[in-house]
Amino acid sequence: MEAIEDIGNLRDQVLEYLKALGFEINLDAPQSLTLFTEEKAYLRQLHEKVRRFALKKHQLRIRRSWSKLSPYFARGDQVVPERIRPVLLEVNEPWQEDLFFLARLTWSLPYSKGYGRRLRFLIMDSGNRSPQGLPFLMGILALQSPPLTFPPRDRLFRYPPGRKVELINQTMDIHTLGAVPPYTALLGGKLIALAAASNEVRLAYRRKYAGRRTELEGRTLPPHLVALTTTSAFGRSSLYSRLRYNREWVAISLGYTEGYGTFHLEELYPLFRKFLEAQGISTRGGYGVGPRIKWQTCVRALERLGLPSSLLRHTLRREAFLFPLIHNLREYMEGLAEEPLYRDFPFEDLVEYWRKRWLLPRVSRTDGWRAWEPERLLESLLVEGDELGEP
Template identity: 35%
Template sequence: MASIKKAADAFTREASIKRHLRKHLAVLGFQKAKDGSLVLPEGGKEVVRTLHSAQREERLREAQGFVASASTKLLGKLASGADVVPSRIRPSLQRVSSGTWESDLFRLVALSWSVPVSVGFGRRIRYLVWDESNGKLIGIAAIGDPVYNLSVRDKLIGWSVEDRGARLVNLMDAYVLGAIPPYSSLLGGKLVACLLRSRDVYDDFAKIYGSTEGVISGEKKKARLLGITTTSSMGRSSVYNRLKLHGVDYFRPIGYTGGWGHFHIPEELFSEIRDYLRSIGHPYADKHEFGDGPNWRLRTVRAALDTLGFKQDLMKHGIQREVFLCETASNSLKILGGKSGSPKLDSLLSAEEVGALAVERWMIGRADRRPDYQTWTREDFLNLLAAHPVGVATTVARKTAR
């Protein structure tokens, strides 16, 4: 009798997950092609935001108490348009430590992103970007361990599987990067991106992770930050377009992802999948330590789909994201490819120097052409923390029309 009940429970659980998954994908607008793969609805960036909406709403619901408390304490750290004098903007980087008010501010700002921000993976360095002229926040950036399998990156460098295992430790990935209003209206996102290619970030990495042990290989490695990858969340990206200062590439496009992933599987459904795998004794239910695989969450969902009889093509959401690479040294690719030698850092400037160049290159001229940033107030930021936020452009237009 016990075995019959167990089998019945497993059948009920499987049926529930299948219904939940099909319903969720249908709500997002996915259609199923003849080959079993998912077909995206058309609509550009708004479609991407919609696909992420369930996951974003989950996170906002879970963070309601934090948002209410942190907003009250930290809203004064954000700028209104009237606080910003473009010609006086003086950017600076502050590394964020866990358990501080700066960490709370980072989290609060990250929650305003329309595409949910990852918490990072393995090694992690987070930054706040300040405007020293007024003490207000320009934006945030964070780098963490890179994706293990990234074909366009590996092909560019010329890596074999063994090469990647030996030298991936010298790369990081910018898993969050951007400016907040009103600085975002002044192309502040370009400024924040450029700051990652600075001597400050290079030295921080050397201090924290320069002498490290590979979790997978267990070998002692002298890590150097030779490059930073990042991936646009909305297909092609205007932030990284022509991202040069004085003829130096700060990020450059290297190709597109294949359109596979798990972002369209919300946390509630993922938890249900883990419970199911746990009930049948599958190891991926709780196999989430770094070193257990290149992407535990993706592999967990794939394992569940396979067990439930779904095609793996359900993990191909079809959104090909543009991949960018920042090379900190002029010979980064050669060293990553296996050549010996020291990194050539002649063009690697301090954050202060990079910030000054970026303000001059993009922000001052933008302010003259688009003065509507001045209508933004810090209270408008709270709208970005709504489940369905009104876009910044819409908010500015509405305020201007009053």
């Protein structure tokens, strides 16, 4: 990678790859990339190309995990909607980690472990079980440390001088949320979204992080979790829109992001790392280098290839949402209130609300979910004709 010829080849490879994804490129324009269409069907295809590349390195683990964990994935005819009994389970044990990992790989975006403070949950159906007596997996939820700069959120608050980091670090970002089939067709995603705002998630955060000191600054943060943020995968979100519990909004739309990120460069990322490491530039992540190591690596590689950092603007604008977990969020984030006034959203109450508001009306309108076969999940995870790599 040190030779100038290799730099030129990699530069051409970057441009050809982006064109193959469907981007039009004008390096002289402030916005270097544009998509020829922003229809959701095309955007899903674009994400699928990136996802399938990311699956290559997980093929051995997928096969091993599926052989052990497939009974947790229901066939449609095994699920009796009236018997569904959701259970919120924090991921702590190895089998839970493997089940979460396997389910997460079915998402449209490439797998990510998250960064900083992390919480992961499985939502299981204890009322419907496999022939082996195992509860079926309904969906997954994962939280991570929030971005310190997030314009849709930051426009809402006037942080007190010198306290922004402290206050933002009392929130978390939802980086994975959703149901798995056949529960997707039964609007299980609505339940997972409600669960994110539950008392149980807040209490899990308190148990895990009360008294913990931050790695970078050695500061002990208050054990409060006062809000969550997230963004949709494809433009406007139907999952979070009109999401209420009784008469209270659970998710509040904050508008749209500006369309920056690295997901469209996922396949090139290993080449960028190799290129920079050959020049003596570290690309290692972890504490001390910040949570945006992938972004930083892409920016540095593009600069050294003579390409503008504006190639990181993929133009796919995502809808941003805020989940207030306290009644006095604005006052708290602006330093006008010393203590958070928590909302009271017990998981069991959220389940009953979801059952009446979404599940039962859905069942009365359709039975298409009954034909679901879990083997279709495995088929979506296998990438044929590629080298299999260790996870």
